Amino acid sequence: MIEVKQFINGKMVNAISNGTMQLINPATEEVIADISFGNGDDCTVAIDAATEAFKTWGKTTPYYRAEILKKAAQFMRDNVLEFATDMVHESGKPLAEAKGEWMVAANLFDWFAEEGKRANGKTIPTNRIDKRSFTTWQPMGVVGVITAWNFPAYNPARAWAAALAAGCTVVAKPSEHTPFTGLHMAKALTQAGLPEGVLNVLTGDAASIGDAMLKHPQLKKISFTGSTRVGKILMDGASATHTKLSLELGGNAPVIIYDDIDVVALSKSAALAKFRNNGQVCIAPQRFYIQENIYNQFAELLSKEVAKLKVGNGFDDGVQLGPLITLKQKQHVADLLQMAEKENGQVLTGGKMPGHLDKGYFLQPAVVANLKQSSALAHNEIFGPVLPIFSFNTMEEVIEKANDTPYGLSAYIFTNNIKIALNTAQQIAFGMVGINEWTPHGTELPFGGFNQSGQGHESGSEGLYEYLELKLVSIGGL
Numbered sequence: 001m002i003e004v005k006q007f008i009n010g011k012m013v014n015a016i017s018n019g020t021m022q023l024i025n026p027a028t029e030e031v032i033a034d035i036s037f038g039n040g041d042d043c044t045v046a047i048d049a050a051t052e053a054f055k056t057w058g059k060t061t062p063y064y065r066a067e068i069l070k071k072a073a074q075f076m077r078d079n080v081l082e083f084a085t086d087m088v089h090e091s092g093k094p095l096a097e098a099k100g101e102w103m104v105a106a107n108l109f110d111w112f113a114e115e116g117k118r119a120n121g122k123t124i125p126t127n128r129i130d131k132r133s134f135t136t137w138q139p140m141g142v143v144g145v146i147t148a149w150n151f152p153a154y155n156p157a158r159a160w161a162a163a164l165a166a167g168c169t170v171v172a173k174p175s176e177h178t179p180f181t182g183l184h185m186a187k188a189l190t191q192a193g194l195p196e197g198v199l200n201v202l203t204g205d206a207a208s209i210g211d212a213m214l215k216h217p218q219l220k221k222i223s224f225t226g227s228t229r230v231g232k233i234l235m236d237g238a239s240a241t242h243t244k245l246s247l248e249l250g251g252n253a254p255v256i257i258y259d260d261i262d263v264v265a266l267s268k269s270a271a272l273a274k275f276r277n278n279g280q281v282c283i284a285p286q287r288f289y290i291q292e293n294i295y296n297q298f299a300e301l302l303s304k305e306v307a308k309l310k311v312g313n314g315f316d317d318g319v320q321l322g323p324l325i326t327l328k329q330k331q332h333v334a335d336l337l338q339m340a341e342k343e344n345g346q347v348l349t350g351g352k353m354p355g356h357l358d359k360g361y362f363l364q365p366a367v368v369a370n371l372k373q374s375s376a377l378a379h380n381e382i383f384g385p386v387l388p389i390f391s392f393n394t395m396e397e398v399i400e401k402a403n404d405t406p407y408g409l410s411a412y413i414f415t416n417n418i419k420i421a422l423n424t425a426q427q428i429a430f431g432m433v434g435i436n437e438w439t440p441h442g443t444e445l446p447f448g449g450f451n452q453s454g455q456g457h458e459s460g461s462e463g464l465y466e467y468l469e470l471k472l473v474s475i476g477g478l
């Protein structure tokens, strides 16, 4: 049994309360670690340490910070097999995906290391001859970063890399389901020379830690990646304390497929895109709207492709889908499937425990057809291996259906007609739109949603400015 402690002020420490929590491997249902279960008290100690560390870290140059972040990125690459192996144990995802995710995390540290050097201010001509005015960008101070389990490395990396490059110090709370990865990332940064207190990693009671972050006057901002439900709790709390927030919340991405596309090729790529990370992705292609003429053909081809996907333990060769993260998440997905069946939805493939597995939170990936727009599968974030398909006739109709959600993170459009593609993209209310591609994101691109999918951006230069404050300096009497 592995013991996992918290990382506060440069040291691995037990929770002040001495509380612990058991970590379960979702593929085997075995307890694999005893995790320190901290709370708001540990969080306050961490914020105090980060406040002290900010006094020096906040005054370093972006060039100095970049050297440390780049060394940390290299450490992640050098240790990718060990780090990815632990990610498979805690999250269940296939080893190849875990390795890929660590490489993307390393790239984020490299990219923000460089971008931190480009936080240029400007000189502004004024209406007085005896006055000069300019702006500079300054680090905000101590920031809290709360992240979800679905991408144990990518989620924290985007926020930590940007915040540290900007000159902020960080108190992080990775998901309680994936503590290994956050602590490995902290190790990479420590090995690279990050001074103590600049990054602190908590594990434990999320509500109490979130509350302590909101109430501490030195914590200037919380960056949160997770559910819309918790995002709202943080917004409520922040209204009392004026803590700034960046929120990367849920999604309900429409996929709009017009009838001029290559149905065979798209059915293959759709099966892979939808079930990446078992559908546990906030930008997962979720509601598939297929133009009437090709609906039956697409449904048939897609079901065949989905039935071929290999489900199993993330360490087994060729596995494309691991287990869902928890029994609760599996139950949530199974409940949605049951609701769809009650609404006369037709399960074309999947939806059951795979026959060759007797343990773990697995589900065979499912395709569900014959659904109406009122279906639960059109309105709930599925976050699992279920692909519902709906039909539509005109562009106007599908735009209305796509926008029929309070979420607004990502959307996908497939057509060879540029006019239809751009008109559709313009009229749908989503922050990221992929046209003829499944990955409308990247280290250098702003990631963020409209409506209830959040506020602010991660990655890209926009992601850096989330951790910087604009200061105007004006000199008179010249």
Ligand code: ADP
Pocket (backbone or CB within 6 Å): 146, 147, 148, 149, 173, 174, 175, 176, 206, 207, 208, 209, 210, 211, 225, 226, 227, 228, 230, 231, 233
């Ligand atoms: P998910 O269901 O995707 O895990 P959550 O929103 O439940 O999304 O969790 C995302 C992160 O938010 C996790 O690190 C979790 O521990 C944390 N969290 C959960 N509840 C709260 C809360 N009340 N305040 C602050 N953070 C929370």
